Amino acid sequence: xxxxxxxxxxxxxxxxxxxxxxxxxxxxxxxxxxxxxxxxxxxxxxxxxxxxxxxxxxxxxxxxxxxxxxxxxxxxxxxxxxxxxxxxxxxxxxxxxxxxxxxxxxxxxxxxxxxxxxxxxxxxxxxxxxxxxxxxxxxxxxxxxxxxxxxxxxxxxxx
Amino acid sequence: xxxxxxxxxxxxxxxxxxxxxxxxxxxxxxxxxxxxxxxxxxxxxxxxxxxxxxxxxxxxxxxxxxxxxxxxxxxxxxxxxxxxxxxxxxxxxxxxxxxxxxxxxxxxxxxxxxxxxxxxxxxxxxxxxxxxxxxxxxxxxxxxxxxxxxxxxxxxxxxxxxxxxxxxxxxxxxxxxxxxxxxxxxxxxxxxxxxxxxxxxxxxxxxxxxxxxxxxxxxxxxxxxxxxxxxxxxxxxxxxxxxxxxxxxxxxxxxxxxxxxxxxxxxxxxx
Numbered sequence: 001x002x003x004x005x006x007x008x009x010x011x012x013x014x015x016x017x018x019x020x021x022x023x024x025x026x027x028x029x030x031x032x033x034x035x036x037x038x039x040x041x042x043x044x045x046x047x048x049x050x051x052x053x054x055x056x057x058x059x060x061x062x063x064x065x066x067x068x069x070x071x072x073x074x075x076x077x078x079x080x081x082x083x084x085x086x087x088x089x090x091x092x093x094x095x096x097x098x099x100x101x102x103x104x105x106x107x108x109x110x111x112x113x114x115x116x117x118x119x120x121x122x123x124x125x126x127x128x129x130x131x132x133x134x135x136x137x138x139x140x141x142x143x144x145x146x147x148x149x150x151x152x153x154x155x156x157x158x159x
Numbered sequence: 160x161x162x163x164x165x166x167x168x169x170x171x172x173x174x175x176x177x178x179x180x181x182x183x184x185x186x187x188x189x190x191x192x193x194x195x196x197x198x199x200x201x202x203x204x205x206x207x208x209x210x211x212x213x214x215x216x217x218x219x220x221x222x223x224x225x226x227x228x229x230x231x232x233x234x235x236x237x238x239x240x241x242x243x244x245x246x247x248x249x250x251x252x253x254x255x256x257x258x259x260x261x262x263x264x265x266x267x268x269x270x271x272x273x274x275x276x277x278x279x280x281x282x283x284x285x286x287x288x289x290x291x292x293x294x295x296x297x298x299x300x301x302x303x304x305x306x307x308x309x310x311x312x313x314x315x316x317x318x319x320x321x322x323x324x325x326x327x328x329x330x331x332x333x334x335x336x337x338x339x340x341x342x343x344x345x346x347x348x349x350x351x352x353x354x355x356x357x358x359x360x361x362x363x364x365x366x367x368x369x370x371x372x373x374x375x376x377x378x379x380x381x382x383x384x385x386x387x388x389x390x391x392x393x394x395x396x397x398x399x400x401x402x403x404x405x406x407x408x409x410x411x412x413x414x415x416x417x418x419x420x421x422x423x424x425x426x427x428x429x430x
Binding site for chain 1: 265
């Protein structure tokens, strides 16, 4: 067996081609190889959602995917999220609603919410709370995060 | 994590050959259970065979009176499928309630059923709908598939390819969450066929999924949840920090009644 596997993907629009070890996790690849350290690893057990990225538009936990499986995909991290209207709306809403305190969970929340507002329409606050159950914040009590989701949603609906 | 060789076959035959060529092989579907288990060192395969590049394993289709779901269909695919929501609404509900959104974007029905976690939701749908389990080698009836804690009828190197469900008159799933993990502390899948034969399948309560024959007989005879007997035969109830055996047994009765009541109500509204 060869010690490395060649992977090609698009990360925030840019083509990337690297040799990685078979067991490397996607979170490690993005942080350590690509040095995109906006991606945070919280629990490393796929509970907390801090490492959430978009992979072909799907919110996924990058600590629980092997990097070689991202071959051929298009990835968005927090560094590239503001390139789209939905991404900009969510980032602005988190800023204006103060949907963060320490900020550790924020990149994961933002990407998770970008998928949410892109794929669903007119959710209410209860549904918004349920929809982010894959992301854990230990500071805010979620109130401002939920406000940010509602604001981003109405912003995009009005656009 | 212990190093391993990752193999990405493009056909079932290639995957099977790759599996048999190494003594410590492990198939990888969505990885939502396997990868955390590997991180903990509970399994340490020397070869991991990713099944995601094999074409045709994630289709959801209807053929006559049956629905087929490919083993690599993700929970989000099943939850969003119009075919599932029309003909197997209980399965759609179940899939949409597994883990969280990110997990549903990766986890697969085949991975969940092959793993047979005692608190996983899917085994209850497979047993509760009397599904046929299709593998690369044969077809297995649901009643013969689940053998015990994380144990199934799958042989060495055998892999799930899909599931066939006869379309029921109705189906429903009710889950009582274990608050932290979101797994089923008790989950109950109920279905009724066009000739009014009921199935009540329970997950989470015991070391493996089981049917509650006493409840099914009451329902087959035209009764409802109020007629359920206080006692039922089952494998030993699990008892742990999340709930005692008595508590789980009580939950089986409450959640079964709720599931049957919901299904009866939604069927009454349709007519």
